[in-house]
Amino acid sequence: MKIPFSWLKEQVPLTSTPAQIADDLVRLGHEVEGVEMPRAAVAGVRVGQIISKQPHPDADKLSLLKVDVGAAELLDIVCGASNMDEGDKIPVATIGTSLPNGLKIKKGQIRGASSCGMCCSEVELGLADESAGLLILPADAPVGMEVGDYLQLEEAVFDLSITPNRGDCMNTRGLARDLAADAGLSLVDMLPFEAAIDATVQAPKVMVSAETDCPAYLARRIEGVKLGDSPAWMQAGLIMAGMRPVNGIVDVLNYVMLYLGQPMHAFDADKLNGGINVRSAESDELFKALDGRELKLHAGDLVVTDQDSVIALAGIMGSETSGVSESTVNIVLESAFFRPARVSETRRTYAMVSEASMRFERGVDPEMVSIGLQQATKMITELFGGVVGEITLCGNTSEINAAKQMHCSISRIEKRLGITLPETVDDVLRRMGFGILRHADRLDVVIPPFRHDVSIAEDMSEEYARVIGFDAIPEILPALATIAPPRPDRSIHDAVAGGFLQVVTYAFISEKEQRLFVAEDGNDIRLQNPISDAMSVMRRTAWAGLLNVSRHNLNRQQSGIAIAEQGRLYNKTENGHDEKNVLAWLMAGESETEQWYGAARQAGFFDLKGAVEAWLAARGLTGRFIADDSIQGLQAGQSAKILIGRAEAGRIGRVDGDIARAFDIDVPVFVADINLDVLHAGKKAKFAPLAEFPGVERDLVFLLDKSAFVRDAGSDAIVQTVNKAGGKLLTETRIFDLYEGKGVPEDKVSVGVRFILQDASRTLTQQDSDAASAAIIAAMDKRFGAALRG
Amino acid sequence: MSEIDSLKAQLETLQSEALAAFSAAIDLVSLQQMxxxxxxxxxALTEVLKGVGKLPPQERPVIGQYVNQSKSVLSAALDIAEAGLAVAAKAERVEAERIDVTLPGRVGxxxxxxxxxxxxxxxxAIFSQMGFAVAEGPEIENEFHNFDALNIPPEHPARAMHDTFFVEQMGDEPMLLRTHTSPVQIRAMKRxxxxSGEPPLAVVAPGRVYRCDYDVTHSPMFHQVEVFKVDRDVSMAHLKGVLKHFxxxxxxxEVSIRLRPHYFPFTEPSAEVDIGCVFCAGKGCRICKNSGWIEVLGSGMIHPNVLKSVGIDSDEFSGFAFGLGVERLVMLKQGIPDLRMFFENDVRFLRRMGS
Incomplete structure (x- = not known):
C-alpha cells in the first residue's frame, strides 16, 4: 500500500522528515518497503517556454528549440518530440539534472547541433508509464519555476507492507493515528457531514437475511449525477497511491477508502430490479463478476442480490452488469460491515483479490461504515451533482466489535517482555484508542472497535512492546539446559569423505522421470498446484535428481562426476504416506583424470561398490551384494540388491543406457541407494589382542566353469566356501586373481584364492597349512566341481 | 744397507704407494680390494713381516713396530677414503633420485x-551446545500441524501468504508440503x-520446507531451522539473548541485532530480526540497501493458543520461537549472490564452497 506523505500531514501536524517518519513507522510495526521522493527526483527540471522551433538541418525527426527557462540566456535544445509548438510551456531538465530513470543531463551535440538540456515527457519525470510526447504545461505556468513545485509533486510516498493483523492501518487515517499517538500529537478532527436530503429520492429497499455475516448494511440513492472523469488532483493522488483511475464514482469511492479504510460499492440504480437482499448464496447460483469471470457459487457465500440476480459477491467484487458506467445517472451507494472470516473464505475459494476484500477480511472500522458513506456522498455531489436520499440502515454499527473490556496482570506482561512498563506509555496507547486504567498490578483495558486483533493479555504485551520499543528489551542468555546430544547423523558426511560431492535437489520431479525407476502402482504423491510438470510428483527415487545434476555438469566440461544426496522419498501408503530417508550415490565418466602419473580411468561398477562398502564399514556394517536383474532402470547383469543382515537395505547398478541417454549422458552411469531407516546400529569396535605369532599365507588357483562362476556362484560363494572349509585357524580369504584366456579352457575361468591361517598361541607348521589346503580343495570340488589349476 | 734399513725403506715405499692408490680409488669396490x-x-704388509725372520732377534721388535704403525696408518687412511667415497656415492644416488616437487600430488x-x-x-551445533534438542518432522503435513495448531485458522489471511503446495487427496484429510518448520514445534511439544509431562523443553528443528513461489529470489524448496524454548518465565529478553549469541x-x-515489531499468527509479540550489516559494519552498502541492517529471521513469544493446542498451560509457561532461512544466512556468511546456485549443483560451485 502506498501513502503520500502529504495525506498523512493533512491528518497529523507532523514535522519530521520522511526518513524519520519511515523509521517511526518501522518501530511501530509497519514495514516500509521503500520511500519514493517524486519531487526531489525531478529537482532541476524547470518550466520552460518554447521561444522558437526550427527543423534540424540534418535530421528529419529532430527540432531545434530555443527555450526560456528564466535564465539570462535562452537554451538551445535539440528535441525529438513533435507535439510542441512555439509558445508552449514544457518541463526542461537543465544541465546537471538527474532524472528518475537515471539519465543525467549533460551538454551535448546531437547531429552537429549543440543541446543544453532536455524537454521531458511524463515518463521521463516518472509520472506515468507511457506518454504520447512532451508534457505540455498550462499556459499560466511560471517560466523558470521548478516543475516539481509547480505540479505540487509529493515530497515523499511511503510504500508500506501492512501486516494482516492491522487492517485498521490500511488507510491514511489509521496510520496517522499510530503516528500521532507515538509523536504525542492529536489527529486533526474530521468535520461531520450530513448531506441535505431530497424527499423525492427514495431510500433503497434493503433486507439482510444473513445477519451474522453482515451485521451492518447501509445504502443510499443519489439521483441525477452528471458522471465524468474525476478531477486531475484526485487521479494524481490515486496513481500516487498505486491505484488506477476508473471513472468518477469509482475513483471517489477508492479515494475515500484510502482515506478512511471503508470500502464501498456503487450500483447503477437503473440496472437494479427490486429491493436489495444480502443473503447466503444458493449452491450453484451463477455470478458474473466485474473482472469477466463467471462463477458457480457455493452455498454459504455471502451475496448481494436484487430481485433477479446476484449483483455482488459481498465485500469482494460487484457484478459485470450492475456497476456504474459513463451513462449512469442514478446510483445506489453501499457501505457495509461484512464478517472478515466470511469474506476471507469466499475470496480464497475463487482466488479473487480486491482492495475491498483485503480490507474486509482484515476487519474494517465499524465507525467508518457510516462516516465513509457520508464522505463519499459529499464528494460525489460536490463533483458530479445529484440529489441525495435517506440512508437505509440495516443493523447497528455501534454493536460491532463493541468496545471490549479486558483485564490482565501488569507483572505478567512485564515478565513476558523482560522489561517494566512505565505508566507514561499508557498515554501513547490511550492516544491509539485504548482505554487504560491501572489498579496496582491490574490493568483494565478497553479495546477500540477498530482493533480486531487485540483480545488477550499477550496482545497487550505486543502493544506495550511496540510503543516502548524492542530496543529497550535487554539481551539475556537463559540458563543452559543440559541434554544428552543425539548421535549425529553422519550419513552424508561419510559419503563426502569417500570422495563424493553432496548435492541437494528438489523433492518433486516429473512423472516421466519417476516412471524411469518406479513402476506406476498408484502410490505416487502428486502436487495439486505444481510449479510445472517437471516438478509435479514427490520423488520415489533419488536417481532422477542425480541424473539431472550429472547432465548439468557433464554438459559443462566436467569429465567425470561423483555425487551423493541425502533426502527423503515419499510414498502413498494404505493409511496415508511415508517418508523414507535415503542416501544415494552416482558416478559417471572419469573416476581418475589423466595425470602426469597415469592415464584417465572410467568409473566402473566396482568403484561405486567400493564406496558403498567403505561407507557401510564406517558404521560397522557389512553388506551382501546379490545380483538382481529386476531393478527397474538398471542394466541386467550389472545390478544388485544390497542386504544388511536379512534386511534389503539398498540397490546398486549401472543405469540403463537408454535412460542415461535420455539425460544426454553417453558414458556409463552407476547409481546406488541405501534406505537409512532400515539400518541398525553396526557393531561397535571391540578390542582384541593382536596376533603375536606369524601367520601362514597360501595361494590356491582353481578352474571353475565360467557359467557357474558368474551366474550361480560368484566370488562371495567361493570365499564363503573357503572360509567354512579352512577351519578355525583361517583368518582371511581373498580372491587375488581372476583370469580367462590363453592357457585356460574357453568355458573355464581361473580363480586365485589367497588365505591366511593364524593362531594366537603358536607358530603354525607345514602340517597345519597342508590340512587346511586339502580341506579347501575338497570343499571347492564338492561345491563347484572346481579343480586345482595345474 | 743393513737388512733392517732395507726393510724400513721397503715399508716406506709401500706405505706411500698405498696412500697414493687409496686417494686415487674411484669406488668402494676397488678400495675394498686394496x-x-x-x-x-x-x-703386502704381511709379506714385509715375513722378511723379519732374517733379522737378528733383537731387531725384530723394531720392525714389528714399524709394520704395525704402517698398518694403522693405512687402515685409517682406508677408513677415511671409504667414508669419502660413501658420501660421494650417496650424494650421487640422492641426485639421481631428485624429483620435481612442484608436480601435483596424487589424490583420489x-x-x-x-x-x-x-x-x-x-x-x-550452536543450538545443541546451548542445550537445544534436535527434532525432525514429516515434510508432507496436515493442515492441523502446519496451520491450525499454529493459530492460523482456515479463514486467516496469513494462510494466503504461505503459497502452499497441496498434494492430491490421500487418506482422510487434505495434505500439504509444510510451508515452514514450525509444525515440528507442535509435534515436538506433543511428543x-x-x-516428560511438562516443560521445560528446548528444541532445534532443521529441515526442508516448500513454498509455491519460483523466481530469482525464491526457491520452491528451501531449508529452515526452527528454534523454540518453553519454560516458566521465558521472556523476550531471553529470545534476544539467544538470538544475539547464535x-x-x-x-x-560480534553482530548487533535489532528487533522490529511484525506479525506472525503463532507469536505474540512478533518481531522481525535484523543484524547489523556484516558486509559494511552498518555503514551502508548495496547488500543492506544502505540501511546498515539486514533482515535475517522472524521471531516472537509463542502465542498462548499454540501452547493451548498441545495442552500446555499458558498461564504457567511461556516460550519463545524463531525460524530462520538457512540459505539466506549461508548466502550472507559466504557471500553467495544467487539463491538458485544452491539447487543448480554445479560441481565447480560445490567444490569452491566446500573448501
Missing amino acids: RVNYLGKKG ATGALHPVQRGLDEMT FLAE LSTYFEK
Whole structure:
C-alpha cells in the first residue's frame, strides 16, 4: 500500500522528515518497503517556454528549440518530440539534472547541433508509464519555476507492507493515528457531514437475511449525477497511491477508502430490479463478476442480490452488469460491515483479490461504515451533482466489535517482555484508542472497535512492546539446559569423505522421470498446484535428481562426476504416506583424470561398490551384494540388491543406457541407494589382542566353469566356501586373481584364492597349512566341481 | 744397507704407494680390494713381516713396530677414503633420485559437503551446545500441524501468504508440503509432553520446507531451522539473548541485532530480526540497501493458543520461537549472490564452497 506523505500531514501536524517518519513507522510495526521522493527526483527540471522551433538541418525527426527557462540566456535544445509548438510551456531538465530513470543531463551535440538540456515527457519525470510526447504545461505556468513545485509533486510516498493483523492501518487515517499517538500529537478532527436530503429520492429497499455475516448494511440513492472523469488532483493522488483511475464514482469511492479504510460499492440504480437482499448464496447460483469471470457459487457465500440476480459477491467484487458506467445517472451507494472470516473464505475459494476484500477480511472500522458513506456522498455531489436520499440502515454499527473490556496482570506482561512498563506509555496507547486504567498490578483495558486483533493479555504485551520499543528489551542468555546430544547423523558426511560431492535437489520431479525407476502402482504423491510438470510428483527415487545434476555438469566440461544426496522419498501408503530417508550415490565418466602419473580411468561398477562398502564399514556394517536383474532402470547383469543382515537395505547398478541417454549422458552411469531407516546400529569396535605369532599365507588357483562362476556362484560363494572349509585357524580369504584366456579352457575361468591361517598361541607348521589346503580343495570340488589349476 | 734399513725403506715405499692408490680409488669396490691387497692375510704388509725372520732377534721388535704403525696408518687412511667415497656415492644416488616437487600430488576424488548442509551443521551445533534438542518432522503435513495448531485458522489471511503446495487427496484429510518448520514445534511439544509431562523443553528443528513461489529470489524448496524454548518465565529478553549469541557465533563476529515489531499468527509479540550489516559494519552498502541492517529471521513469544493446542498451560509457561532461512544466512556468511546456485549443483560451485 502506498501513502503520500502529504495525506498523512493533512491528518497529523507532523514535522519530521520522511526518513524519520519511515523509521517511526518501522518501530511501530509497519514495514516500509521503500520511500519514493517524486519531487526531489525531478529537482532541476524547470518550466520552460518554447521561444522558437526550427527543423534540424540534418535530421528529419529532430527540432531545434530555443527555450526560456528564466535564465539570462535562452537554451538551445535539440528535441525529438513533435507535439510542441512555439509558445508552449514544457518541463526542461537543465544541465546537471538527474532524472528518475537515471539519465543525467549533460551538454551535448546531437547531429552537429549543440543541446543544453532536455524537454521531458511524463515518463521521463516518472509520472506515468507511457506518454504520447512532451508534457505540455498550462499556459499560466511560471517560466523558470521548478516543475516539481509547480505540479505540487509529493515530497515523499511511503510504500508500506501492512501486516494482516492491522487492517485498521490500511488507510491514511489509521496510520496517522499510530503516528500521532507515538509523536504525542492529536489527529486533526474530521468535520461531520450530513448531506441535505431530497424527499423525492427514495431510500433503497434493503433486507439482510444473513445477519451474522453482515451485521451492518447501509445504502443510499443519489439521483441525477452528471458522471465524468474525476478531477486531475484526485487521479494524481490515486496513481500516487498505486491505484488506477476508473471513472468518477469509482475513483471517489477508492479515494475515500484510502482515506478512511471503508470500502464501498456503487450500483447503477437503473440496472437494479427490486429491493436489495444480502443473503447466503444458493449452491450453484451463477455470478458474473466485474473482472469477466463467471462463477458457480457455493452455498454459504455471502451475496448481494436484487430481485433477479446476484449483483455482488459481498465485500469482494460487484457484478459485470450492475456497476456504474459513463451513462449512469442514478446510483445506489453501499457501505457495509461484512464478517472478515466470511469474506476471507469466499475470496480464497475463487482466488479473487480486491482492495475491498483485503480490507474486509482484515476487519474494517465499524465507525467508518457510516462516516465513509457520508464522505463519499459529499464528494460525489460536490463533483458530479445529484440529489441525495435517506440512508437505509440495516443493523447497528455501534454493536460491532463493541468496545471490549479486558483485564490482565501488569507483572505478567512485564515478565513476558523482560522489561517494566512505565505508566507514561499508557498515554501513547490511550492516544491509539485504548482505554487504560491501572489498579496496582491490574490493568483494565478497553479495546477500540477498530482493533480486531487485540483480545488477550499477550496482545497487550505486543502493544506495550511496540510503543516502548524492542530496543529497550535487554539481551539475556537463559540458563543452559543440559541434554544428552543425539548421535549425529553422519550419513552424508561419510559419503563426502569417500570422495563424493553432496548435492541437494528438489523433492518433486516429473512423472516421466519417476516412471524411469518406479513402476506406476498408484502410490505416487502428486502436487495439486505444481510449479510445472517437471516438478509435479514427490520423488520415489533419488536417481532422477542425480541424473539431472550429472547432465548439468557433464554438459559443462566436467569429465567425470561423483555425487551423493541425502533426502527423503515419499510414498502413498494404505493409511496415508511415508517418508523414507535415503542416501544415494552416482558416478559417471572419469573416476581418475589423466595425470602426469597415469592415464584417465572410467568409473566402473566396482568403484561405486567400493564406496558403498567403505561407507557401510564406517558404521560397522557389512553388506551382501546379490545380483538382481529386476531393478527397474538398471542394466541386467550389472545390478544388485544390497542386504544388511536379512534386511534389503539398498540397490546398486549401472543405469540403463537408454535412460542415461535420455539425460544426454553417453558414458556409463552407476547409481546406488541405501534406505537409512532400515539400518541398525553396526557393531561397535571391540578390542582384541593382536596376533603375536606369524601367520601362514597360501595361494590356491582353481578352474571353475565360467557359467557357474558368474551366474550361480560368484566370488562371495567361493570365499564363503573357503572360509567354512579352512577351519578355525583361517583368518582371511581373498580372491587375488581372476583370469580367462590363453592357457585356460574357453568355458573355464581361473580363480586365485589367497588365505591366511593364524593362531594366537603358536607358530603354525607345514602340517597345519597342508590340512587346511586339502580341506579347501575338497570343499571347492564338492561345491563347484572346481579343480586345482595345474 | 743393513737388512733392517732395507726393510724400513721397503715399508716406506709401500706405505706411500698405498696412500697414493687409496686417494686415487674411484669406488668402494676397488678400495675394498686394496684393503685386501695391503692389509689382508696375504697382503703386502704381511709379506714385509715375513722378511723379519732374517733379522737378528733383537731387531725384530723394531720392525714389528714399524709394520704395525704402517698398518694403522693405512687402515685409517682406508677408513677415511671409504667414508669419502660413501658420501660421494650417496650424494650421487640422492641426485639421481631428485624429483620435481612442484608436480601435483596424487589424490583420489575429494568430496565436499553442500553449503546448505554445512550451514545446517553449524547452526544445529550452536543450538545443541546451548542445550537445544534436535527434532525432525514429516515434510508432507496436515493442515492441523502446519496451520491450525499454529493459530492460523482456515479463514486467516496469513494462510494466503504461505503459497502452499497441496498434494492430491490421500487418506482422510487434505495434505500439504509444510510451508515452514514450525509444525515440528507442535509435534515436538506433543511428543515431549507425552514423555516428560511438562516443560521445560528446548528444541532445534532443521529441515526442508516448500513454498509455491519460483523466481530469482525464491526457491520452491528451501531449508529452515526452527528454534523454540518453553519454560516458566521465558521472556523476550531471553529470545534476544539467544538470538544475539547464535548470530554472533554463526557469523564468527560480534553482530548487533535489532528487533522490529511484525506479525506472525503463532507469536505474540512478533518481531522481525535484523543484524547489523556484516558486509559494511552498518555503514551502508548495496547488500543492506544502505540501511546498515539486514533482515535475517522472524521471531516472537509463542502465542498462548499454540501452547493451548498441545495442552500446555499458558498461564504457567511461556516460550519463545524463531525460524530462520538457512540459505539466506549461508548466502550472507559466504557471500553467495544467487539463491538458485544452491539447487543448480554445479560441481565447480560445490567444490569452491566446500573448501
